Amino acid sequence: MKVQPLPQSFFEQPTLELAKGLLGKLLVKESASGTASGWIVETEAYIGPGDRAAHSFGNRRTPRTEIMFAAPGYVYTYVMHTHCLVNVVSGKVDQPEAVLIRAVEPYQGLELMYERRGEKKKEQELTNGPGKLTKALGIDRNDYGRRFVEPPLYIAKGRQPGIIMSGPRIGIDNSGEAREYPWRFWVKGNRFVSR
Template identity: 50%
Template sequence: MLQRSFYERPVIQVARELIGCYLVREIDGEKLIGKIVETEAYAGPLDRAAHSYSNCPTERTKAMFQEAGHAYIYEMHTHALLNVVTGRVGQPHGVLIRAVEPIAGLEIIEQNRATVKRQIDWTNGPGKLTKAFNITKELYGHSLNESPLYIEDSERFVDIARSPRVGIANSGQAAHYPWRFFERNNAYVSAFRK
């Protein structure tokens, strides 16, 4: 399990180094495991695309101001999206987990995505992976250092690429920040759309 010190570092470094790590969700004694293959960094008050850009905690963003290593989960278009809080307390930076490659618990993942025909589409987007892993707003503020949701250490020698973030609109220059990281040539990376 990754220690809090991993998350206490700069958000862009954490976003890059989460690639190849394993997202683990425990449900009824079963472990659902996915290799993280895509992330995006959001640098709080410096970043117009971040929910915490105003640097003022709200009911929605209060988890972003907690200690590093907590889950910040929000809903967008009926999808829950999982973010990892990074940096120091009161420094509201976070990493969006955009895609994972399913590794274990495939039967449960398949049940959770029963309406999706192709396995490749189970977890190749931020809303898809939370449905597959049954990650809901009930886990908002959860410490990612303990069950039932945590992240384990990474594979070594993952070929990592970077690009601008996906779907950032009306954010001025923030739309062009190259703060999206992904495993090169991994089929579970979401399709890039400007």
């Protein structure tokens, strides 16, 4: 089933609204091996320059964060430890904000996901974390700077997410008061939410 990318206007909403709005949408990656996709079930908002947990805190501009200063809807990928993570650039030009996609529920290309993540994985473990989902979908550093409004990596219309929960973000312990901000959003009861 061929789905259409969402229009640019979808990405032009305030970051916290976008982080909630992404829940239930379909994240799609087309590759030579086939197409893999999943319903977004967990996100985290990062509102730099005043957000100590954001890579762009204090308007920090580096080759890695440069894309965060672009228009909303760009792909921001980076490697943390050995995992590639994928973010949706949000905020206006020169307002470096982003939404991390933390978990998806597999929809299309399950065989491909098992191939990439290992045959012995439980289905739930394929995509229930930000580094797991990129590996399962085949998202990598080469996707940096693409736009989510066109293939091969895009976000399409989805389904109603159900009840949306919010709480503190995960894994940002050294970020002062920012670690308490309730900027993580997830679909209540979905078994693919990271934890």
